Amino acid sequence: MEQELPLYENGVLRGHILCKNEGCYMTFLADTPLLGGGVKKVWLFSDSGEKLLLGTLVPEGQRLRLRRRVSHSDLRFRGMAAPTSGQINPQEDAPGWSGFATLPTQDAELAAALTGLQGGWRQGEDGVELRFPWQVGQAVPVVSRFCLGQPGDGWWRLLLRAETTDQ
Numbered sequence: 730m731e732q733e734l735p736l737y738e739n740g741v742l743r744g745h746i747l748c749k750n751e752g753c754y755m756t757f758l759a760d761t762p763l764l765g766g767g768v769k770k771v772w773l774f775s776d777s778g779e780k781l782l783l784g785t786l787v788p789e790g791q792r793l794r795l796r797r798r799v800s801h802s803d804l805r806f807r808g809m810a811a812p813t814s815g816q817i818n819p820q821e822d823a824p825g826w827s828g829f830a831t832l833p834t835q836d837a838e839l840a841a842a843l844t845g846l847q848g849g850w851r852q853g854e855d856g857v858e859l860r861f862p863w864q865v866g867q868a869v870p871v872v873s874r875f876c877l878g879q880p881g882d883g884w885w886r887l888l889l890r891a892e893t894t895d896q
Contacts, residue, residue, distance in 0.1 A: 736761055736771070738817040740848060740860040740885075744793075746773070746783075746815040755804060757783055759795040759815060771795050772816045776845055778830075779808035783815070814862065826851050829859070839889075842871045856890040
């Protein structure tokens with residue numbers, strides 16, 4: 730059985746990860762165009778918010794690729810039995826960005842809507858910016874804040890004013 734997962738960098742779709750079931754193992758093949766700037770690591774994510782470092786992308790011609798083989802038992806132990814996507818140097822590891830679990834909000838509805846979502850947040854001059862990997866045709870993240878959202882190339886952006894996060 731094969732499955733193809735999207736591979737994002739800072740909320741922008743950059744390539745894919747091909748997952749191949751090979752007996753007791755799962756082989757992951759990441760592929761993306763050559764990206765500028767330094768070492769690029771690939772993380773695998775699940776719906777439950779768990780993540781697993783797959784490794785470092787290496788140049789092959791005009792592409793960056795990675796191959797990693799992991800046992801099914803190790804994937805289950807790490808909460809990755811059903812991975813949903815990959816990220817290159819995820820936003821929560823980028824300077825200024827944090828994971829949604831650290832968002833300071835007393836708005837229970839917003840906190841519940843962010844549970845299990847991938848992406849990140851950062852404090853800006855105009856308020857708090859949230860970004861989610863997103864493609865046309867997918868459900869909009871945080872539907873209750875839809876009117877505050879803005880689509881981008883491979884991402885959905887929400888800009889929340891201070892009073893919005895402190896409700």
